[in-house]
Amino acid sequence: MSKKVLAVLSEFGYWGEELIGPLEALEDGGYEVVIATPKGKRAPALTPSMDPTYIDPPLGKPVTSPEMAAKVTAVENSSRLDNPINISQLLPERPYPSSATFIRDFEEYNNSLDSSMDKILSEYAALLLVGGSGPIVDMVNNQRVHDLILGFYRADLPIAAECYGVACLAFARDYHIRKSILLGKHVTGHPIEYDYKDGTGFMGVDFNMGPPPYPLEFILRDAVGLEGQFHGNVGRQISAIVDYPFITGRSTADSCKTGELLIQALEKGLRRYGW
Numbered sequence: 001m002s003k004k005v006l007a008v009l010s011e012f013g014y015w016g017e018e019l020i021g022p023l024e025a026l027e028d029g030g031y032e033v034v035i036a037t038p039k040g041k042r043a044p045a046l047t048p049s050m051d052p053t054y055i056d057p058p059l060g061k062p063v064t065s066p067e068m069a070a071k072v073t074a075v076e077n078s079s080r081l082d083n084p085i086n087i088s089q090l091l092p093e094r095p096y097p098s099s100a101t102f103i104r105d106f107e108e109y110n111n112s113l114d115s116s117m118d119k120i121l122s123e124y125a126a127l128l129l130v131g132g133s134g135p136i137v138d139m140v141n142n143q144r145v146h147d148l149i150l151g152f153y154r155a156d157l158p159i160a161a162e163c164y165g166v167a168c169l170a171f172a173r174d175y176h177i178r179k180s181i182l183l184g185k186h187v188t189g190h191p192i193e194y195d196y197k198d199g200t201g202f203m204g205v206d207f208n209m210g211p212p213p214y215p216l217e218f219i220l221r222d223a224v225g226l227e228g229q230f231h232g233n234v235g236r237q238i239s240a241i242v243d244y245p246f247i248t249g250r251s252t253a254d255s256c257k258t259g260e261l262l263i264q265a266l267e268k269g270l271r272r273y274g275w
Contacts, residue, residue, distance in 0.1 A: 002125040004032045008087070008145060009043035010134025013203035016049035016072030017064060018131045018162045021255025022262060029263045031125070038138045038145065040086025044203040045076050046132050058194050063252050091116050091144040094175075117151035125266055127152045131163025131251070133200055136213060139168050146172040153181050153245060158265040160247040162258055163190055167216055169246060170223035180223040186243040186275045187224060188250045190216040191232030231275055242273035
């Protein structure tokens with residue numbers, strides 16, 4: 001089995017601990033973590049995720065320890081995230097149906113996608129979608145990211161996602177069937193109690209969105225359907241769920257556990273945890 005994991009980060013800001021937690025678990029387990037971003041630009045850590053004095057408004061307390069802030073800062077000051085894989089060059093873009101040659105273009109797209117995914121799946125053992133507010137902008141509704149997820153899903157390889165990265169799973173759907181791959185599954189993610197009322201921000205732009213553009217809890221509840229279940233686990237310090245092939249982490253504090261569970265899925269065949 002390959003000992004490499006592909007980690008997708010947003011170019012508009014990832015939450016530091018949501019990279020460091022899985023990264024440390026994977027590297028301690030002997031895995032190489034390869035970084036990818038939607039357009040090949042370096043992913044920046046969200047500034048609050050490097051500040052141990054930052055008070056998370058919904059939780060009313062600091063959510064980044066001094067030790068974790070130092071680790072995130074060290075990664076930001078290193079070349080670790082330089083030269084990420086460019087997903088827009090890794091996978092093809094689906095043609096518009098309005099194209100005069102749509103059928104031929106669609107065939108070419110599918111052939112190119114199959115070829116690209118064969119290479120990716122021969123190289124990587126798992127996929128990791130790192131959270132933070134940034135994924136809202138360039139990962140959640142990104143067709144190439146969806147195709148990447150679907151490739152790992154069809155190959156029955158583990159897919160870990162954290163916080164707003166979990167939203168990518170809700171929208172990853174077969175082009176023809178158009179049902180979420182989370183249908184019937186158990187997942188966790190950002191519950192309403194964790195949502196900001198104001199101040200949702202992104203790196204590289206001077207823009208305060210205010211509250212999140214959507215309540216992730218509602219999206220996930222709808223995606224899993226009547227036979228699945230969303231688990232907010234509000235009132236519990238840790239919320240991480242395994243319903244294979246998905247390993248989902250609620251938010252910042254769940255990052256290390258998400259990495260630990262991903263290792264167990266890879267090494268010990270873990271298929272269910274947390275529900």
